[in-house]
Amino acid sequence: MVPADLIDFAHQLADIARAETLRHAGGSVAVENKSGADAFDPVTAADRDAERLMRAAIQEHHPDHGVTGEELGETIGSGRFRWLLDPIDGTRSYTCGLPTWTTLIALLDGDEPVLGIIDAPALDERYVGYAGTGSLSSRGLSTPLRVSSSTRLAEARFSTTDPFLFDGPAGEALARLRKAVRTTRYGHDAYAYARLAAGTLDLVVECDLKPHDYAALIPVVRGAGGVFGDWSGGRDFSSGNVIAAATPQLYDAAVEIMMSAP
Amino acid sequence: MVPADLIDFAHQLADIARAETLRHAGGSVAVENKSGADAFDPVTAADRDAERLMRAAIQEHHPDHGVTGEELGETIGSGRFRWLLDPIDGTRSYTCGLPTWTTLIALLDGDEPVLGIIDAPALDERYVGYAGTGSLSSRGLSTPLRVSSSTRLAEARFSTTDPFLFDGPAGEALARLRKAVRTTRYGHDAYAYARLAAGTLDLVVECDLKPHDYAALIPVVRGAGGVFGDWSGGRDFSSGNVIAAATPQLYDAAVEIMMSAP
Numbered sequence: 150m151v152p153a154d155l156i157d158f159a160h161q162l163a164d165i166a167r168a169e170t171l172r173h174a175g176g177s178v179a180v181e182n183k184s185g186a187d188a189f190d191p192v193t194a195a196d197r198d199a200e201r202l203m204r205a206a207i208q209e210h211h212p213d214h215g216v217t218g219e220e221l222g223e224t225i226g227s228g229r230f231r232w233l234l235d236p237i238d239g240t241r242s243y244t245c246g247l248p249t250w251t252t253l254i255a256l257l258d259g260d261e262p263v264l265g266i267i268d269a270p271a272l273d274e275r276y277v278g279y280a281g282t283g284s285l286s287s288r289g290l291s292t293p294l295r296v297s298s299s300t301r302l303a304e305a306r307f308s309t310t311d312p313f314l315f316d317g318p319a320g321e322a323l324a325r326l327r328k329a330v331r332t333t334r335y336g337h338d339a340y341a342y343a344r345l346a347a348g349t350l351d352l353v354v355e356c357d358l359k360p361h362d363y364a365a366l367i368p369v370v371r372g373a374g375g376v377f378g379d380w381s382g383g384r385d386f387s388s389g390n391v392i393a394a395a396t397p398q399l400y401d402a403a404v405e406i407m408m409s410a411p
Numbered sequence: 412m413v414p415a416d417l418i419d420f421a422h423q424l425a426d427i428a429r430a431e432t433l434r435h436a437g438g439s440v441a442v443e444n445k446s447g448a449d450a451f452d453p454v455t456a457a458d459r460d461a462e463r464l465m466r467a468a469i470q471e472h473h474p475d476h477g478v479t480g481e482e483l484g485e486t487i488g489s490g491r492f493r494w495l496l497d498p499i500d501g502t503r504s505y506t507c508g509l510p511t512w513t514t515l516i517a518l519l520d521g522d523e524p525v526l527g528i529i530d531a532p533a534l535d536e537r538y539v540g541y542a543g544t545g546s547l548s549s550r551g552l553s554t555p556l557r558v559s560s561s562t563r564l565a566e567a568r569f570s571t572t573d574p575f576l577f578d579g580p581a582g583e584a585l586a587r588l589r590k591a592v593r594t595t596r597y598g599h600d601a602y603a604y605a606r607l608a609a610g611t612l613d614l615v616v617e618c619d620l621k622p623h624d625y626a627a628l629i630p631v632v633r634g635a636g637g638v639f640g641d642w643s644g645g646r647d648f649s650s651g652n653v654i655a656a657a658t659p660q661l662y663d664a665a666v667e668i669m670m671s672a673p
Contacts, residue, residue, distance in 0.1 A: 241594050245568045246611025247602075248510060248534060272510060272534075306507045311597075312574070313589070327575070332503050335573075335597035340509075349508025 151256065151264050151279045155230070158210060159254055159266055159277075162203045166236050166252040167270040169199040174243065174271060193243065196220055199236035199252070207232055219361045231257045235361040239338035248272055249340040255364035265365035265372075267343040276343040278372025283346055294373035299351035300398035302329040307352045308341035309333070314356055319390075319410035326354060326406050342366040342393050346373035351395045352403055354380075358389040366393065376400040380407040413518065413526045413541045417492070420472060421516055421528055421539075424465045428498050428514040429532040431461040436505065436533060455505065458482055461498035461514070469494055481623045493519045497623040501600035510534055511602040517626035527630035529605040538605040540634025545608055556635035561613035562660035564591040569614045570603035571595070576618055581652075581672035588616060588668050604628040604655050608635035613657045614665055616642075620651040628655065638662040642669040 173195030200218045207216050208224075215226030218234040232254065237243050239250035248271035256264040256279075264279040275286045276294060283294030299305050307330040309315075315323040327333050330352065334341070339362070344350040346369050363386060370377040370393045380390040382404045392407065394400035435457030462480045469478050470486075477488030480496040494516065499505050501512035510533035518526040518541075526541040537548045538556060545556030561567050569592040571577075577585040589595050592614065596603070601624070606612040608631050625648060632639040632655045642652040644666045654669065656662035 241596060244611075245570070245594065245596050246606050246609060247596060247599065308507070332507065334503060334507050334509060337509065337598070344508050347508060349506075 151258075155211075155256060156264065156277075156279065158206075159256060159264055160275075162206060162232075162234075162254050163252060163266050163268040163275060165202050165206060166199040166254075167268060169202055170195045170237055170243075170250075170252060171270045173198075193237065193240065195243075196237045196240065200234055203232075203234055203236070203254075217361065219359075229258055233257060233262075233361045233364040235339075235365070238362065239340065242336065242338065247336075249337050251339045251343070253339055253361065253365040255361075255368070257364065262364045262367045265368035267339050267346075267365060267369055269340060269343065274343070276346055276369050278346065278367075278369035281372055283369055283372030285343075285347055294346040294369070295348055296345060296370075296373045296375040296395040297348040297351050299395045302326075302352075302399065302402045303331060305330045305351040305399060306349070307331075307333045307354070308335070308337055308344075308350050309354050310336060310338050310341070315410075317410075319356060319407075322407050322410040323354070326403065329402075329406065339366060342370055345375060345393050345395065346370055348373075348395070352399055353393040354391070354403060354407060356388075356390045358386070358391055360386075363389075363391055366391075378404070380404065380410065382408065413520075417473075417518060418526065418539075418541065420468075421518060421526055422537075424468060424494075424496075424516050425514060425528050425530040425537060427464050427468060428461040428516075429530060431464055432457045432499055432505075432512075432514060433532045435460070455499065455502065457505075458499045458502065462496055465494075465496055465498070465516075479623065481621075491520055495519060495524075495623045495626040497601075497627070500624065501602065504598065504600065509598075511599050513601045513605070515601055515623065515627040517623075517630070519626065524626045524629045527627035527634075529601050529608075529627060529631055531602060531605065536605070538608055538631050540608065540631035543634055545631055545634030547605075547609055556608045556631070557610055558607060558632075558635045558637040558657040559610040559613050561657045564588075564614075564661065564664045565593060567592045567613040567661060568611070569593075569595045569616070570597070570599055570606075570612050571616050572598060572600050572603070577672075579672075581618060581669075584669050584672040585616070588665065591664075591668065601628060604632055607637060607655050607657065608632055610635075610657070614661055615655040616653070616665060616669060618650075618652045620648070620653055622648075625651075625653055628653075640666070642666065642672065644670065 213228035215231035235253040243250040254266040267276040475490035477493035497515040505512040516528040529538040
């Protein structure tokens with residue numbers, strides 16, 4: 150169960166982040182490199198500013214809540230609730246002026262994500278899931294989220310962010326999956342899970358996700374009636390290897406291909 | 412030179428297509444297969460309806476103009492002007508409920524594309540180029556299009572629709588290019604050229620484009636000050652292999668890598 154005031158508060162956090170990320174959005178975003186010279190991992194001022202403002206709001210209104218953010222680390226809380234924040238998921242899209250970057254907000258009760266928000270500020274789309282239900286708010290209208298009824302790989306609309314993140318056996322498994330599905334889309338990060346929840350994608354497979362990447366996705370996908378699991382048919386996300394599917398049949402079919410990879 | 416009334420008329424065509432494509436947009440789009448059982452090449456009712464309505468408008472207002480459309484073939488005109496229409500570029504994104512699909516409209520004077528429109532209905536963004544200028548209209552505001560000043564591959568934001576379309580030597584060249592650039596994005600079809608014109612992407616490389624895929628892109632990219640050429644440093648697009656770049660230096664650097672591929 151999620152207390153009603155925390156649902157409202159989660160929306161407030163998303164509003165705070167949206168104002169900040171949109172204010173900085175566009176082509177002139179200042180980009181720096183947080184992983185050294187070899188890797189390009191953009192962190193923008195918007196990313197940190199948005200997280201700082203969300204943390205301040207949590208500290209003010211729910212000082213007993215814990216917070217873990219992608220940018221500014223962990224604050225241990227004294228209570229049962231904890232927030233996981235990723236102010237800009239899809240920073241590459243953000244810095245390339247492509248509109249499908251999102252803000253991810255998850256509320257955990259103990260270790261269980263009980264509420265998730267995938268907010269797409271540039272598109273004015275907010276996907277929310279909790280307590281087995283999901284909704285999409287856009288342009289002042291709210292509609293229920295409902296996954297598709299797709300059960301067969303051969304008819305599935307599949308998405309993964311970057312095929313070149315899959316190495317060795319995982320790369321081979323992904324190549325088999327790409328050949329098995331009807332169509333494949335790349336590059337959408339968390340927005341792909343939002344569109345799966347909305348019923349226009351059927352399958353998403355990714356590797357190496359961090360808790361702040363996937364925690365918010367789980368209540369949204371499950372709230373829309375979808376399946377969110379790991380590559381082995383279980384619920385162990387410590388490896389960061391996840392599968393989201395519209396139906397159990399489609400999930401099982403994807404597991405059959407991906408479980409050959411470690 | 413583009414007669415002023417034809418600029419207005421091009422916008423009217425884009426308005427016609429936008430109403431039709433948005434009317435059908437979303438997850439419930441009916442999809443059929445136009446290339447037989449092996450290939451998945453979605454054609455929607457929206458695609459054909461939008462082209463039919465644009466062709467009817469051309470026939471009514473400019474009966475001497477030729478028309479070539481992606482869906483409904485070629486109509487030879489008696490005059491010097493000809494329209495190339497692709498009602499939905501990025502049909503895969505369209506059928507997956509992803510917002511970066513576009514309508515492409517090109518006006519040719521003889522064989523020369525003199526006006527191009529890249530319209531993104533789901534985003535309310537219209538990119539127009541002609542006579543060496545370009546503009547973006549969105550939410551009632553019009554702003555000039557201007558490419559970035561990026562000259563070095565190591566700093567370039569690069570996009571290509573599908574890396575698996577590049578075979579053999581072209582695939583090897585693309586792999587070198589991916590390693591040379593700062594960041595790579597996939598899956599955006601013509602929208603990538605629009606964002607290059609807007610200055611938030613720096614380089615786009617693609618293969619196997621058809622005239623209805625690229626004709627509209629040329630006036631938009633060049634109108635924003637960018638370079639649009641082939642993989643050999645020339646202007647021969649019969650192979651369908653194109654490079655769009657923010658600057659001549661970046662174009663030359665991409666040619667150096669891609670020209671090793673046929």
